[in-house]
Amino acid sequence: MWQLSTKGRYGTRIMYQLAMKYGNGPMLLKEIAANENLPLKYLEHIIPILKKHKLVISTRGPQGGYQLFKDPKDISIKMIIEALEGDIAPTSCVESPQVCEKNTTCKSRKIWAIVDEKIKETLKNITLHDMIEDNMENSLCKNIVL
Amino acid sequence: MWQLSTKGRYGTRIMYQLAMKYGNGPMLLKEIAANENLPLKYLEHIIPILKKHKLVISTRGPQGGYQLFKDPKDISIKMIIEALEGDIAPTSCVESPQVCEKNTTCKSRKIWAIVDEKIKETLKNITLHDMIEDNMENSLCKNIVL
């Protein structure tokens, strides 16, 4: 299946948890892991990527934890996925035409460029705020499969 | 990068070659491999999948080769990618909600379902005919990267 890796999937869930707590101080990664039923030690590998891309900020020591870097309205799913999975593109030649000498006429590339644009447009138009704006009860995902 | 595998990418190029020759008898896989500068022995693994999904038909022996199963107008990129990469879906819970007990309320799932739908819509609306309808000169892709 053409699926996102756990980086993208778990990472989105981390961001969702942080979005729900936005404005109420830092949240423990341990708490996020518990809420989402994901392995803490693995999330410790994912969250530094989000930090590097200025999507979260961290506070060390007691009472520390993580918070969103900015308002959930200003964080799109596209930003999250691009941070975690790298550039979005069905083929590498969409983003880097130089990998192919025939790039100006290649029919495949034309197709993938269209698909690429649609995906990006979609991801760009969904923010964390959109995710949390409807009722939040029972929204936790207890399953490890996603 | 969130990229298609070589199955999806090479496979699309195989289908493109066959589409260009549609109505003119079988085409050798060797010829396809040469045109697209792809390893023949590897394409021999990919094309049976296309055959199994009724996208191509084969003729054995001399003067044999492969042909499209139906008109390029009736073959969408979605069919090709789904045959080769399996179901398209950013997460498995989009196609199989039962993997998660919270699927009716899971906010992540809602997001991925929207993205999934957009991708499928896009891929469904591009056919092999669309790929070949403009000029065909210099359209071969000599680079192995795509």
Next chain:
DNA sequence: TTTAATTCCTACCATTTTGATAGGGAATAT
């Protein structure tokens, strides 16, 4: 009926990616 062409099938393999676990170091609020 031989021969050559072509698809088809199975096995194997090296490398990379994925999805973690483990242990401890650094910073800091109390």
Next chain:
DNA sequence: ATATTCCCTATCAAAATGGTAGGAATTAAA
């Protein structure tokens, strides 16, 4: 001081990826 929390590095098993190799089966044509 101490407990808490993030941070960093190493390691690793399993799976996926992207092939290569060899030959069997089928068949058109000489």
